[in-house]
Amino acid sequence: INTSHVEYDTPNRHYAHVDCPGHADYVKNMITGAAQMDGGILVVAATDGPMPQTREHILLGRQVGIPYIIVFMNKCDMVDDEELLELVEMEVRELLSEYDFPGDDLPVIQGSALGALNGEAQWEAKIIELAEALDSYIPEPERAVDMAFLMPIEDVFSIQGRGTVVTGRIERGILKVGDEVAIVGIKDTVKTTCTGVEMFRKLLDEGRAGENVGALLRGTKREEVERGQVLAKPGSITPHTKFES
Incomplete structure (x- = not known):
């Protein structure tokens, strides 16, 4: 569900x-x-x-x-x-x-x-x-469009003939078609390229902070990415397995 x-x-x-x-x-x-x-x-x-x-x-x-x-x-x-x-x-x-x-x-x-x-x-x-x-x-929310791109992955889909799509709400920055992105968290970080951005079944050139989008990832298999990971600008965030609270 x-x-x-x-x-x-x-x-x-x-x-x-x-x-x-x-x-x-x-x-x-x-x-x-x-x-x-x-x-x-x-x-x-x-x-x-x-x-x-x-x-x-x-x-x-x-x-x-x-x-x-x-x-x-x-x-x-x-x-x-x-x-x-x-x-x-x-x-x-x-x-x-x-x-x-x-x-x-x-x-x-x-x-x-x-x-x-x-x-x-x-x-x-x-x-x-x-x-x-x-x-x-509800006041007009401030959008962090000028910061490094970050989107928590909410869901993952396979689209036959096109590849793997991850969906979520862009927390900050802008994602453009052709941008290199990193899949971070849970597993080892991997890099891929965004080959398409879609919002409510409309193809776009870019997605911006605050928008719910689907991002098509080049050469990424469905099982290589999961809910709970994040899509980010390469090098902008570092995952940690240990922390002090």
Whole structure:
């Protein structure tokens, strides 16, 4: 199971959205995805209120350093009692405050994803409200484009006839087609060349810090690279097997 990526635009920004489902089995994927986020949308069902995994998600968000959280209360169309909605919102805010997020101040949008998908105007408006909250509440992140290229490898794929593709979010620098890169960590460091950069099935000349990309690696076999390694500018980082804490 891997975190799934979608993309969408608001009037002001382009978003890459990583879905981290709430089930306990998905937590390791939540960690992989969350370590790279500029902000998060915490989805809580109004019919259930905060679940045990809601607490886990908030704790992990705090531990991996998600800086901003917005809450979307889903399934509000199934709750007739206004007081119950207020109670669920209060519980979620208290839970976020418990983990040092500004629970009293962050945006909480009460909506219905299904209602919006079915084209019901009142719930479509709530999705617009959510998008506006993303634009206004989460500040424009600073991107480290001027630093040496570094991308943690989140997944590895084989594409028949083309070779091996590694995916992840570029933490810093720029990766251009034709650049020499090093695969660092876990195994011995090896060098290869990036022969293609792809983002959301579009071929690009380069990928920049903050973008989720797939990098096609020349002559690299699928089994030679794995999740947990990093792709980096050769010589820019040194792996260590021992350290003092």
